[in-house]
Amino acid sequence: MDCELLTVGTELVLGLVQDSNAADLGRALAASGVRVRRRATVADEAAEVRGAVAAALERCGTVIVTGGLGPTHDDLTRQAVAQLFGKRLRRDPQILATLEAQHRRRGVSPMPEANRSQADVPEGATVLPNPLGTAPGLWIEDEAGRLAVLLPGVPSEMRALLEREVLPRLRARMDRGAPARASAPADRSGGARVIRSRTIRTTGVAESALADLVREAAMSLGPAVTLASLPSVDGVDLRLTAWELPPGEADAELARAGDALRAVVAPHAYGDGDEDLAAVVLLALERAGAKLAVAESCTGGLLGARLTAVPGSSTVFLGAVVAYDDEVKLGLLGVAADAIAEHGAVSEAVVRQMSTGVARALGADAAIAVTGIAGPAGGTEAKPVGTVWIAVLWHDVVRAFRHVFPGERDDVRRRAAQAALNYLRRVAAGTL
Amino acid sequence: MDCELLTVGTELVLGLVQDSNAADLGRALAASGVRVRRRATVADEAAEVRGAVAAALERCGTVIVTGGLGPTHDDLTRQAVAQLFGKRLRRDPQILATLEAQHRRRGVSPMPEANRSQADVPEGATVLPNPLGTAPGLWIEDEAGRLAVLLPGVPSEMRALLEREVLPRLRARMDRGAPARASAPADRSGGARVIRSRTIRTTGVAESALADLVREAAMSLGPAVTLASLPSVDGVDLRLTAWELPPGEADAELARAGDALRAVVAPHAYGDGDEDLAAVVLLALERAGAKLAVAESCTGGLLGARLTAVPGSSTVFLGAVVAYDDEVKLGLLGVAADAIAEHGAVSEAVVRQMSTGVARALGADAAIAVTGIAGPAGGTEAKPVGTVWIAVLWHDVVRAFRHVFPGERDDVRRRAAQAALNYLRRVAAGTL
Numbered sequence: 001m002d003c004e005l006l007t008v009g010t011e012l013v014l015g016l017v018q019d020s021n022a023a024d025l026g027r028a029l030a031a032s033g034v035r036v037r038r039r040a041t042v043a044d045e046a047a048e049v050r051g052a053v054a055a056a057l058e059r060c061g062t063v064i065v066t067g068g069l070g071p072t073h074d075d076l077t078r079q080a081v082a083q084l085f086g087k088r089l090r091r092d093p094q095i096l097a098t099l100e101a102q103h104r105r106r107g108v109s110p111m112p113e114a115n116r117s118q119a120d121v122p123e124g125a126t127v128l129p130n131p132l133g134t135a136p137g138l139w140i141e142d143e144a145g146r147l148a149v150l151l152p153g154v155p156s157e158m159r160a161l162l163e164r165e166v167l168p169r170l171r172a173r174m175d176r177g178a179p180a181r182a183s184a185p186a187d188r189s190g191g192a193r194v195i196r197s198r199t200i201r202t203t204g205v206a207e208s209a210l211a212d213l214v215r216e217a218a219m220s221l222g223p224a225v226t227l228a229s230l231p232s233v234d235g236v237d238l239r240l241t242a243w244e245l246p247p248g249e250a251d252a253e254l255a256r257a258g259d260a261l262r263a264v265v266a267p268h269a270y271g272d273g274d275e276d277l278a279a280v281v282l283l284a285l286e287r288a289g290a291k292l293a294v295a296e297s298c299t300g301g302l303l304g305a306r307l308t309a310v311p312g313s314s315t316v317f318l319g320a321v322v323a324y325d326d327e328v329k330l331g332l333l334g335v336a337a338d339a340i341a342e343h344g345a346v347s348e349a350v351v352r353q354m355s356t357g358v359a360r361a362l363g364a365d366a367a368i369a370v371t372g373i374a375g376p377a378g379g380t381e382a383k384p385v386g387t388v389w390i391a392v393l394w395h396d397v398v399r400a401f402r403h404v405f406p407g408e409r410d411d412v413r414r415r416a417a418q419a420a421l422n423y424l425r426r427v428a429a430g431t432l
Numbered sequence: 433m434d435c436e437l438l439t440v441g442t443e444l445v446l447g448l449v450q451d452s453n454a455a456d457l458g459r460a461l462a463a464s465g466v467r468v469r470r471r472a473t474v475a476d477e478a479a480e481v482r483g484a485v486a487a488a489l490e491r492c493g494t495v496i497v498t499g500g501l502g503p504t505h506d507d508l509t510r511q512a513v514a515q516l517f518g519k520r521l522r523r524d525p526q527i528l529a530t531l532e533a534q535h536r537r538r539g540v541s542p543m544p545e546a547n548r549s550q551a552d553v554p555e556g557a558t559v560l561p562n563p564l565g566t567a568p569g570l571w572i573e574d575e576a577g578r579l580a581v582l583l584p585g586v587p588s589e590m591r592a593l594l595e596r597e598v599l600p601r602l603r604a605r606m607d608r609g610a611p612a613r614a615s616a617p618a619d620r621s622g623g624a625r626v627i628r629s630r631t632i633r634t635t636g637v638a639e640s641a642l643a644d645l646v647r648e649a650a651m652s653l654g655p656a657v658t659l660a661s662l663p664s665v666d667g668v669d670l671r672l673t674a675w676e677l678p679p680g681e682a683d684a685e686l687a688r689a690g691d692a693l694r695a696v697v698a699p700h701a702y703g704d705g706d707e708d709l710a711a712v713v714l715l716a717l718e719r720a721g722a723k724l725a726v727a728e729s730c731t732g733g734l735l736g737a738r739l740t741a742v743p744g745s746s747t748v749f750l751g752a753v754v755a756y757d758d759e760v761k762l763g764l765l766g767v768a769a770d771a772i773a774e775h776g777a778v779s780e781a782v783v784r785q786m787s788t789g790v791a792r793a794l795g796a797d798a799a800i801a802v803t804g805i806a807g808p809a810g811g812t813e814a815k816p817v818g819t820v821w822i823a824v825l826w827h828d829v830v831r832a833f834r835h836v837f838p839g840e841r842d843d844v845r846r847r848a849a850q851a852a853l854n855y856l857r858r859v860a861a862g863t864l
Binding site: 302331 | 443444445446447448449450451452454455456457458459460462468469470471472473474475480484487627629671673726728730731732733734735736737738739740741743744745746749750751752753754755756757759760763764793794795807808809841842845
């Protein structure tokens, strides 16, 4: 089935807040077989909301609206939709009781009149209870097959209602096949068709080199599957999307094509979906029984922060020394003053000594060390901004790698941290 | 003047990428006095793009479109707009030459035909050169006052073209007052009216307590100024917005109201706009001639990462010890084994010793130390998940603070880092 989205909020139109609801809804609906045809955003103004809901119902028959349900928004959305469906608003005693109980618990009694209006419901609408907030969702449909779903604008509340109440009802509606409009693709095909995707995460390989690797696999994709390459400072994600297939077929195509792709990019692929490289590295080290120490200069704590963001990292990660000042490299890490004087703090000699020094100081059998010039200042002709040395210590062997990363200070630091984790992953796996 | 926004992209509708352009455009236009009435997003499909552009021109007369200009999108937007303005596309020799030169530099020669179509321009359109990419922007207006501005979808290119080419032309158009439509608010008022905002950043104070502090100042705001309080894990931002005032008046109102607000929340306010607390702290320490060391347990490097994200932080920040494992607290920081045995690693005794230990080890005169239970595991009844001890050392005096932060692992860590920076800010400023 098709639908349109409408997000309501003056602050959204002004760009003062990001419209995360639109993206969350788009993904969740597509994965359930509901195709979003168009989305729109309007200010908290009655005429704008009514006009946009009317146009969406006219064009498509189904509209999902977020925002404009709270007590401060003058009930724009509820009133607009009630009018368009020719229904009157009545005050729902059960919602009212829930709202009053919530206010009493917060010590606000009596409840302000503005909040009472949150209990107003168009006649015949289904109330979708909101476990996280005051404004319930509403589901309004008529004999002509028109459907409007109203959800609160607070992202966590919207997502909870979408998962628990809206998606199950939409799936049931598609399964029934009625009273959806005759023009909807779901009805033509005799079953729901979904848009699903699978992502394979790679790093340490240029997008163009990756394109060469996957060329053959990409040509053998089924006609309903596309491949996109999505570069970021953390690497290149390969996203396979299966378009408008029955759910079982989509999953089978993505499994087959994903496994084939992953095989050809094997040494560069570290995970699926939204897997984090730090978590992958920690798991590998835990299996190998290794303890990890980190020495950071230009990344300044970023590597430690990424590793400790993973719950349970303390079984592997002992700690880090952020040796930002050269005196700290000498004192805590035991780097030789000669090495800094002769080669500079950003050099192979120093990064190697940083890795052995931190492993010794913390009693670790694995270590990574990073030193570089993140910019904007500090670059020279021989060592431009972006120059980074990375060392990996693994079973008493140290290997060092030099990079000149592109981008600004933040990019250089993030790229350096990701590259350091990836070298450790590959060294530990024996693929480097 | 009024305008509508249209963002084009199938991946936007599906929620696979965040629509950052819509928010960026909304903010920049509002601050320049262009009011966004509505925005819409459609898939890369000719009929959808044409329908949406036509509706926006019909309703509002001015539309700004992003996306759908690249070589892979089949020139949807260019063709749709040319049709709606009754113009033919002609191939622009200057754009073609620029495109060919760019491709030669990248070693792609001859240029693919798909890229040649990027040089197609509706007759009479003004070409807006794109300094960062291949697809130029286009500015198309007609005698009836209709205006369509087409911009590339790549966010950095969109922003560059908006700042350099589009906003100056829109301002000139508003100053001319013609051929804008008679219904635009700018014309009724006899001068452009802008929406501008000013943000005052606070932390370490609950939103409800802040509301009490600002109550009086909020009541003395002018009729065209509103105050919003925006809580996040980093604190509460107070945002003043001046609505639809002439630019000079808006700036004066925001300066007056902002200064009054800042005075009443003084000890909790650390900055304006998007100022970062770490940068504020580093500047204060630099002025005091102090050198800073950090000892982190549960934050795992987050404090170091935040401090070193600030360019020039090396003049103040010496380094950090991430003592994740208790052995590292004993070894590198000199924490007494007795203290851990008696009070536990998350205790006032240990956090105090961490701060003095790291100051001694790194030769610093200022230090912060953090130890806590970020979760999800590790909590007890006496020390639940979220329990964090923070110590600040300043001129040989150590002060320690206990918190139980709400939220999940990531929230607890971010709140702890922000609180630690804020204690140092206040201790150094003598306001605590």
